[in-house]
Amino acid sequence: MSVEATGIPNAEALYQQAPCALLLINEKGLILEVNQTFCQWLGHTREQLIGTRKLQELLTVGGRMFYQTHWMPLLAMQGFITEVKLDFLTAQGTVAPMVLNAGRREHEGQVLNAVSAFIVADRMRFEQELLQAKRQAEDALQRHVVLEHELNRQRELAVDRALFAEQMIGIVSHDLRNPLQVVSMAAQYLRSQDMTERQDTMLGHIGEATTRSQRLINDLLDFTQARIGQGLAVSRAPIQLDRVIAAAVASLRLLHPHREIAFSASDEALFCQADADRLAQLLGNLVTNAVTYGDGASPIDVRVSAAQGTVEIAVHNVGNPIDETQLSTIFSPMTRGAEAGREVRSVGLGLFIVSEIAKAHGGVVEVVSTAQAGTTFAVRFPAYASGGH
C-alpha cells in the first residue's frame, strides 16, 4: 500500500483495498470501475470485468430475476437502493452472498450508479436457520388449521345427525299416537261387554300399558318441541294454584296407591297466571321421580307457596341423596338416576320437561339433595307474566 507523507494511505490505495467491494456501473449494469476487494472475492481480474461484464451477469439466476424485478425498477425510480442481498457466482462456481447499497450519480451527462457490497456468509447461515424455524412454525400452524377444519366438519356432521335423530323421534312419536288411540278405545269398548275375571284383569293391563305409552309419547313430543321447535308451548291463564296442585296430587295418589303423598299450601288462595295442564304434568314428573328414587316408607311432600310475586311448587322426598356428579346434568335429556337400572321407567325426559315447563313460565327449577334433609325439587316462576296482571 503506498503511503503519503501524512502517514495515511492515499485515496486510490484506500479504494482498491477497502474492506468492502466498490463498483461503478452504468445504467445497463456494465461495470465501469471496480476495486481489488471485489475482484478477489469473485476470483476475477479487473480486466475480465471492466467494460465487459454487467453486474447482473455475475449473479445466480434467482439473484438476476430479483435484480430485474426489484433492483432495476427501484434504482430507476428513486435513485438509490439499500441493503439488498444478492448471491454472486465466483469464478470457481461457488456462491458468494453479498449485501449491496447503490446510489445514482450524474457525471458529465452520463448516469452512473455507485455500488458498495460486502460478503454476508455467516449472517446468511444464521438467517437461513431463522427461515428454517419460521417455515417449521408455519407448517405446524398449517397442520393445526387443517386439523381444526376437520374437527369442525366432524362436529357439523354430528350436529346434523343429532338433529335428524331428534326429528325422527318427533315424527315416530306423532305417528304412534293414532294406533295407540285405537288400542285404547278398543280396550274401553271391550270393558263394557260381559267378561270373565281373568279377561278383565288382562284388559286392565292393556289399559295401564296404553296410558303409560301415551305418557311416554307425550314426553317425547314435548322433548322434540323443546329441542328443535320454538320451545315448549304453554298457554298461561289465571288459575288458583293451590287448587290446581291439590287436584293433581289427588290423581297422583290414585296412580301411586302404595305411597303417601302429602300436600300443603302456604296460603288459602294462591292466584297466578299459569298453564294448569302443564303444571299437572310438571308435578306428575316430579312425583314419579320421587316415587322412583325416594325411600318407599316415607311420605312425599308437595308444597306450594308464594312470596314477593314469585310462586313455588316444591316436591320433597327422603332417601339417598343424588350423586353430586349428576346434579349438574340432571335436567338434561337422557339423564337417569344412578340406581334406576333396577327399574327403568322412562328414557329420562321427565326432569328435562320439568325444566322446560319452568322456563316457559319464565322460571327455574332447582334441586337440593343431602343425606340429612333428603331431596327437594323446587320450581319457581313469576306469578304473573311480565306485562301486568
Place this chain on the structure above:
Amino acid sequence: MSVQARNNVVVKGQGPLTLVFAHGFGCDQNMWRMVEPTFAKRYRTVLFDMVGCGKSDVGAYDIDKYSTLAGYAEDIVEIIQEFKQGPVVFIGHSVGAMAGVMAANLSRGLISAHAMVGPSPSYITDEDYPGGFTRGDIDALLSTLESNYLGWSSAMAPRIMGNSETPELGAELTNSFCQTDPNIAKRFARVTFLTDSREDVRQLREPVLVIQSSDDFIAPRAVGEYLTQVIDDCRMVLVENEGHCPHLSQPAACIDAIQTFLDQTCGHLPA
C-alpha cells in the same frame, strides 16, 4: 369495501378510449409514471395496484382468491366495469399483461385490445417452449426474495422513503417493494412465475401489441416471438432496451409503440 379503495384505483384524463394500466411483479402503479401522463392528455387512463401491492387494501388479501391469477383477473374485470368509458385498451406489464388476458377471457368483449410490455405466458422452459427458466431457478428467486425481506422489514420502510436527498421522489411516491408484506410478495412471486397462461393467450380474440425488449432476461425475445405465433392478431415491436422494464428505461419508445398501436386499431374498436 369499494373497488376503488381495494385496488387504489386512480382515474385521470378524458377521451374516446379508456386505457387501463396494470403493473407487474415487484412494483405498483408508479411503474407507469413515465408513460401514463402522456396518454392522460388524450385518453381516460385508469391506474391501479394489485391487491397486496402498493397502496391497495392489504386487508382484502384473501390467500385462496389470490393463489391463482384468476383472483387478480376477477378484480380487473370489476375495475374495468366500474371505471370504463368507451372501448378499453388494457396495457399490462409482465404478469399484469397475463392477468389482463385472463380478464378478457373471463368477460368477453370487456377489453378491446391489449398492449403487453415484456409479457411471458410461462417462465419455465418446456419441450418446444423457450420460457427461459427451470423450476430450480424459480425456487432460487423465492429464496432471494425471502432473504431480502428479512432485512427489509416494515419498520425500515419509512426511513428509506423519507430520504431527503431525493426530493424528486416526493412523499407520495411510496416504495412499493418495501411496502409489500413479505408473505404476500412470496405468494405473488409464485403466482407470477409458476402460472402457465399459454392456453389463455391462445384464446385471445382481440388485437395484441407485444413490446419486446432487445435484451430481457425475464421475458426473452423468443417468448415474444412465440406470442406472435400463437395469438391470432398480434404484432411485436422490438425496443432497444436492457432489462425487464422498458416503460421505465425507454419510455419514449414505449409511448410511440403504444400510440401507433392505438392509431392502427382504435378506429376499428367496438364501442
